[in-house]
Each structure stands twice: as C-alpha cells, then as structure tokens.
Amino acid sequence: MRDVASASGVSPATVSFVLNGVSDQTISPATRQRVEEAARELNYVPHGIARALREGSSRIVLLDLDPLFRGGGTESYVRGLEDELAQHGHVLLVHHDSAASRSSMQAVIDGVRPRAVISLSGLYGPERDAADDGGRVDGLAAHSAVQVRHLVDAGHTSIAFALPDGDRATRLSAARLRFAGESARTLGVEPPIELRLPIDPTDAGARVTDFLARQPKVTAIATFDDVVALRLLPVLRTLGIAVPERIAVIGFDDIEYGAFSTPALTSVHIDAEGFGRTAARRALGLDEESTSPAVPAHVIQRESA
Amino acid sequence: MRDVASASGVSPATVSFVLNGVSDQTISPATRQRVEEAARELNYVPHGIARALREGSSRIVLLDLDPLFRGGGTESYVRGLEDELAQHGHVLLVHHDSAASRSSMQAVIDGVRPRAVISLSGLYGPERDAADDGGRVDGLAAHSAVQVRHLVDAGHTSIAFALPDGDRATRLSAARLRFAGESARTLGVEPPIELRLPIDPTDAGARVTDFLARQPKVTAIATFDDVVALRLLPVLRTLGIAVPERIAVIGFDDIEYGAFSTPALTSVHIDAEGFGRTAARRALGLDEESTSPAVPAHVIQRESA
DNA sequence: TGGCGGCACTAAATCGAATTAGTGACGCTC
DNA sequence: GAGCGTCACTAATTCGATTTAGTGCCGCCA
Known part of the structure; x- marks a missing residue:
C-alpha cells in the first residue's frame, strides 16, 4: 500500500480511503483516479492478514464439515455457499472434521479468525447451538x-x-x-x-x-x-x-x-445450492435469520413410486 | 499476551520467549513457570492472525481440491494430511474449487497467506507446476x-x-x-x-x-x-x-x-492416507522432496480377476 | 482583516505477536 | 577495583492495513 501511495503521491491513508470507498471522506476525482491507476499498475492486492488483524476477523467463512455429510447434496451446498460469499468479497474454506482432529476446530478458529463459522457437525444433536446453516436442517x-x-x-x-x-x-x-x-x-x-x-x-x-x-x-x-x-x-x-x-x-x-x-x-x-446461498447471506448478516427461506423441494417422479 | 505478561510480572517479550521456547534466550526456571502458569490460568491462545502478520504466513496449509477428486481415496488423503499437519501445529483448510470460482483461488491465497498450497487441480496437465502432492501422482x-x-x-x-x-x-x-x-x-x-x-x-x-x-x-x-x-x-x-x-x-x-x-x-x-502424510511433511519442508516415498499399493485379490 | 467552515488530505495510533538491540545486575579475573 | 562477560530480562520496532484526530489552505462573510 505504501508503494501505491508513493507512486500516486499521496499518503497510505488516502490510498485506503480510495480503495475501500470510504464514504465519509472527500477525495478529489483527480486523486482518486491517480490512486486507482497506481494500484492497478502495481497490481496491488490488499494483504488479507493485515486487514484481518485490524478488523478483528478475516474475510473467511469456515464450514465445519463432518465426513457424515459426504454426498447428500453437500457438494451443491458448498458451491452455493462459495458463490454467494465470493459475491461479497468473502471466501469459503472447509475444515474436514475427522474424528481424530475433532479438537482441532478451535485451533482453526483461533488461527484464521473467520467472519463466521457454519457447522453442520453438531447440528443434529438435541442442542442445535451451532451456527445457522441456511435452514438446511x-x-x-x-x-x-x-x-x-x-x-x-x-x-x-x-x-x-x-x-x-x-x-x-x-x-x-x-x-x-x-x-x-x-x-x-x-x-x-x-x-x-x-x-x-x-x-x-x-x-x-x-x-x-x-x-x-x-x-x-x-x-x-x-x-x-x-x-x-x-x-x-x-x-x-x-x-x-x-x-x-x-x-x-x-x-x-x-x-x-x-x-x-x-x-x-x-x-x-x-x-442444496439454494440453501448454501441462504447460509452464506445469513453468515454475513445480510438476511434476517427469521425470514424462513423458501427453498423448495419437489418429487422427481420416475418408476419406483 | 499483555495480560499474561502483567499477570506474571514480566514483559510481553519474555512471554513470547517462554511460550515459543526460543532457544537463544535464557529464561530462569522460576520465570518460565510463572509465565506458563499465567498463560494456562488465563487460557491464552496465540492470535493466529497477528502471528501470521509478523511471520509472513499463517500456519495454514491450503488444499486446492477440484470436484474431479471426489472419491478415489481423497477422503483418506485429506485425513492423512490433516493429522500430520496437526502434529506440527498446522491446520488444513480445503478450498473447493468449483468451476465458477476458479479465479477465487488467488483471493484465498492473498486472504490467508497459507504456509503452503497443495494443488491437486492442475496436477495432471502437461506442466505439473503445482505444489508437491506427496507423490500421489x-x-x-x-x-x-x-x-x-x-x-x-x-x-x-x-x-x-x-x-x-x-x-x-x-x-x-x-x-x-x-x-x-x-x-x-x-x-x-x-x-x-x-x-x-x-x-x-x-x-x-x-x-x-x-x-x-x-x-x-x-x-x-x-x-x-x-x-x-x-x-x-x-x-x-x-x-x-x-x-x-x-x-x-x-x-x-x-x-x-x-x-x-x-x-x-x-x-x-x-x-492414500500415507500420501497425505507425506504431502504434509513435504509441504512443511520436513522431508526432502527427492526421497521418493515408499507408499505401497497391493492387489486385493477377490473373485473378478 | 479576522474568523469561521468546509475541503482534501496527512500523521499517528492501532490490531497482537515476534524479534532485534539493548540494559542493568552480578560474578569473575587480573 | 576497573573491565569484561554472562545472565535474565525489557524497550522498541516491525508486519500491512484501517481509522481517528488533526492540519493547512482556500473561500466567504461581517
């Protein structure tokens, strides 16, 4: 960011303002353009770790996936999650929760400070205290x-x-x-x-x-x-x-x-993809949890019933 | 960490030395014990993001998984990877590389700054420029x-x-x-x-x-x-x-x-689990790449051949 | 012409750990 | 008893972004 700043003759703060479109700052169109161009030129990509440190959490959403959930539409669910998150500048990472590493989940959370955790693992117990799954259950x-x-x-x-x-x-x-x-x-x-x-x-x-x-x-x-x-x-x-x-x-x-x-x-x-999308939107706090999603199911009628 | 420091009456630097077992620092046994106890008491967990910022990369190893690789021992492979990484204080996260988000991989890498990336996706093309897969190919x-x-x-x-x-x-x-x-x-x-x-x-x-x-x-x-x-x-x-x-x-x-x-x-x-373990060790630079792993395969003889 | 407000920025603090360059105290030697 | 080395620490910087609190300048009004 410092490079972009000096390349465009402004301070790092200004670069941040321009690149993040901070609304309560006035930036002259000329400066804005210079900064944007410099960023493109140097193909600057924000350092996710640094950003996460400052913001308190990374732009990662963690999916805690039990081997239990092999198949059964989980592939589509993941796709839906990922797509929707990408649309909002976030990224989906999956923690495969093998029995041996059950305890590692906490380590993962401490390690990546995810924006949200979607846990399908604990979802069918009596407690249901896990994060919102987009209504999949x-x-x-x-x-x-x-x-x-x-x-x-x-x-x-x-x-x-x-x-x-x-x-x-x-x-x-x-x-x-x-x-x-x-x-x-x-x-x-x-x-x-x-x-x-x-x-x-x-x-x-x-x-x-x-x-x-x-x-x-x-x-x-x-x-x-x-x-x-x-x-x-x-x-x-x-x-x-x-x-x-x-x-x-x-x-x-x-x-x-x-x-x-x-x-x-x-x-x-x-x-399942629809549930994934809903889960993503809820994880980012874009949807109300209360609005029940109308993700439909229908019978594919063939010969066996 | 500051809390631990003041609780044990030392500076944050000392806490870091104790908790990371820095070898070229001499710490008196008494201090060491006080710090360790305070850390346990306050159940301090290092902030992965801060550490990653300082160290240049997080303790995450990223597996770039194509839907292509469903089945075929991939589940065991992942388990092997995860277990072996956990043994060295690292964590495996999987990026499910759906066609739509092919480009998101770079975003993920910039976002998490992984210690290593294991990519099975590009592995079968003519170039083979992806990271070491533990000899799985x-x-x-x-x-x-x-x-x-x-x-x-x-x-x-x-x-x-x-x-x-x-x-x-x-x-x-x-x-x-x-x-x-x-x-x-x-x-x-x-x-x-x-x-x-x-x-x-x-x-x-x-x-x-x-x-x-x-x-x-x-x-x-x-x-x-x-x-x-x-x-x-x-x-x-x-x-x-x-x-x-x-x-x-x-x-x-x-x-x-x-x-x-x-x-x-x-x-x-x-x-496949063995390949996962090898891949993990190589990703962390613990094994030489050259030493070809002796992960064996054998025929399960039943009736069809 | 002094004062006030808004514009367009900048300086500096901050996040939490790791790390380098010290520093004070003590013991030992000549 | 001056000087040196070791021990056991600490102060301060760093990583790269975000953000708060300013700051200088210009224009305008009284």
Whole structure:
C-alpha cells in the first residue's frame, strides 16, 4: 500500500480511503483516479492478514464439515455457499472434521479468525447451538415431509424408512427418521417403521425378507437417500418383489444414477445450492435469520413410486 | 499476551520467549513457570492472525481440491494430511474449487497467506507446476502398474482400460490411461485399449457388446476406479459374459462395496492416507522432496480377476 | 482583516505477536 | 577495583492495513 501511495503521491491513508470507498471522506476525482491507476499498475492486492488483524476477523467463512455429510447434496451446498460469499468479497474454506482432529476446530478458529463459522457437525444433536446453516436442517424436515407425502398421496398407509446399517451416519439418519415420523403423523398415517439395510446384499436380502414377513402391511419404503435406495432396488429384485407394484420405493437427493436404475428411481430433488446461498447471506448478516427461506423441494417422479 | 505478561510480572517479550521456547534466550526456571502458569490460568491462545502478520504466513496449509477428486481415496488423503499437519501445529483448510470460482483461488491465497498450497487441480496437465502432492501422482503411475501387472501375471495379453464416459474426470482418467499404457509396454504387452463406459446401463451394454465384437482378443479389463468396475460388472452379467472366465475385471481404490459385488471385485488398495502424510511433511519442508516415498499399493485379490 | 467552515488530505495510533538491540545486575579475573 | 562477560530480562520496532484526530489552505462573510 505504501508503494501505491508513493507512486500516486499521496499518503497510505488516502490510498485506503480510495480503495475501500470510504464514504465519509472527500477525495478529489483527480486523486482518486491517480490512486486507482497506481494500484492497478502495481497490481496491488490488499494483504488479507493485515486487514484481518485490524478488523478483528478475516474475510473467511469456515464450514465445519463432518465426513457424515459426504454426498447428500453437500457438494451443491458448498458451491452455493462459495458463490454467494465470493459475491461479497468473502471466501469459503472447509475444515474436514475427522474424528481424530475433532479438537482441532478451535485451533482453526483461533488461527484464521473467520467472519463466521457454519457447522453442520453438531447440528443434529438435541442442542442445535451451532451456527445457522441456511435452514438446511429445517429444510430437511420439510423435505422429509415431501417424501412421505408422495407415498401417502399414492394411497400408502404403511410405510418403512430404510437407512444404512452401521454407525456411519447415525445422527443424520436418526433425524431423518424422526422427521419422517412427524410428517406421517401430520398426514394421518402410522410413523414409518425403521429398516436398517446392511451393506452386504446377501445380508440385506435376509433382512428385507425378515422385515416384510413381520410387517406384511408395508407397501412402500422411503429411503434415507438415493444411495440406500439404489442398494435396495436390486435386493428387492433378487427376492422377486415387484417395484412399485408390491413395494414402492422413493429415494432422497435425486442423484444422477437414479434415472438409470431398474426400475428408474423416484426421488426428492433438493435445492442444496439454494440453501448454501441462504447460509452464506445469513453468515454475513445480510438476511434476517427469521425470514424462513423458501427453498423448495419437489418429487422427481420416475418408476419406483 | 499483555495480560499474561502483567499477570506474571514480566514483559510481553519474555512471554513470547517462554511460550515459543526460543532457544537463544535464557529464561530462569522460576520465570518460565510463572509465565506458563499465567498463560494456562488465563487460557491464552496465540492470535493466529497477528502471528501470521509478523511471520509472513499463517500456519495454514491450503488444499486446492477440484470436484474431479471426489472419491478415489481423497477422503483418506485429506485425513492423512490433516493429522500430520496437526502434529506440527498446522491446520488444513480445503478450498473447493468449483468451476465458477476458479479465479477465487488467488483471493484465498492473498486472504490467508497459507504456509503452503497443495494443488491437486492442475496436477495432471502437461506442466505439473503445482505444489508437491506427496507423490500421489507418481504413486498413481506406480499403482497403475500394479493393476496392469496383476492381469499380465495372470496371463492376459490383451487388456482394455475402462473409464467413465463424459467429461467429468477427463484429465485424471487420461493420466491413468497413459500410466496403464506405459506399464503395459514395460511388461511387454500391448497398451490397454480405451473403453468409455456410459452411465446408462443400456447404453453401456451396447458399448461393451460393440467393443468386444471389435476387440475379440481382449480377456481382461482394468478400470479407472472401483466405481466404474462396479458399474461394469452388472453390465457384463446382463450380457451373459462370465467374469472372470471370459473377461477378468480389476478395479482401483478398493472401496467398501467391492467386497459385496458378484463376483467380488479384485482391486488395488492404495494408501492414500500415507500420501497425505507425506504431502504434509513435504509441504512443511520436513522431508526432502527427492526421497521418493515408499507408499505401497497391493492387489486385493477377490473373485473378478 | 479576522474568523469561521468546509475541503482534501496527512500523521499517528492501532490490531497482537515476534524479534532485534539493548540494559542493568552480578560474578569473575587480573 | 576497573573491565569484561554472562545472565535474565525489557524497550522498541516491525508486519500491512484501517481509522481517528488533526492540519493547512482556500473561500466567504461581517
């Protein structure tokens, strides 16, 4: 900045005023132009660290991402966040919160002094004290409702909810199951019955056979996400269970491969990018938290439900 | 820091000396202890931004991650990086380099002044001017060789290399194809013939039928990764092509689901976490770049090859 | 012609740590 | 007992921007 100042024959303070467009300072057009030109000439870029020191926080927004959140629209969510932040001169950085480094989050925060932290990690616990996620969790509830409603509208009254077996995504899938239960209740049907699907297709087949024997009234399965649905479909096929005639299946996320399964997977499309944008705007304090975002979800109707 | 200084009755400089263990300063044990205690008491954490300003760069290492690198061991790679960096007081932050924000990378660098940047994005172009990746690319070449050698050792002399159709991962898959070609040549067989596999299984079936009609001598297919292999297997099954009898298939990455396909997928296991650790050590200048890391790959022999 | 207000800037403090150049006190030697 | 060296610290500068409190100059009015 000092170089720019001396190149344009003014003081560093003036350069700062010009480059930041400080409104309560009067700068003559001539000076303004000289400074701008000098800055361009020397291709000056503000030193983010110095600025952060003075301002108290950097222009970085931190996303605390649990491996839990692989897939499930997170990629789009990140894209939305990043784009929107870039539009306001901020930058998104992701901290991948592996179990080993759980404690490192504080170190990261102390190290970068981010403008805001968006934490998806602690979001599904009972406390919900993490930063605002752009309504993505609330959206999840609303979107679970869309999934269940599609089945109920089609006449199903006894529904199962399939989620992955093992402890990889327990908190998130527990939340989804809860949301599904709530919306079922609102729609006047029984809450979905939990069906944990093992990874091994043989085990899964046994599990499904057993499940359907115990729950003969079940005619539809909503799944945790499309990945589960795409594992479920071949299992049902091997068992000779017709989809959607005997059992209807609806996924969640609308991933690419869903269109190519047999039968093609009906799913719920979620505008994760929109949630990302909202989260960004809220993190920067541009939107009111209270205004609930109208990020819609809709059913992608294909063959399986 | 000033608080710690006055609490322990010394100057800020002394606090800095104590807390950073500056070696060419003599501090009396008594003082040292008083300072350390005061720091603990006030739970003082160094202000990363201020430190970064003084030192010229922050204790952040930036990973520039292209969506290209979804999967394929990247998750483990990140874990390895993060763990190793944490061990040396550094922190990993990931910049998700979406196409829209390609230009934002410079902004990020100016904003955080990272200690090092590890860029996987530009790594497969002809220039290779990006930062050291811990030998992951070179590893990729070596590991491609492992994949091809397994087939050659089993007596195959005419090999295909299956990669995803579409332009999502072109640069990376082109590199893999090249590496496979090189190792085939070294082993004295013809370089693998490219087979692009469309996502739609029907299209894929047609493509494979056509391919095998044109290349009747092909008896084995090495794939870009396990995901491609897991798409290929059902396609071959539908076409009535016996695996591994008529066509052997070997994947790459050793993902979890590979053990549960029919037939179970033979694959190459890669220690991506090890590459991450190496990349971290190199980024911090702890290892020589020249010492080639002995991060091994080995074949996970199952049924498909 | 003295005083006042506004314009267009500048000087200097500030953010929090790291670091260089000292400084006072003490011990030791000749 | 003057001089030197070591020990155990401290004062003050630095990093690069932002920001507050001025300052000099000009014009205008009484």
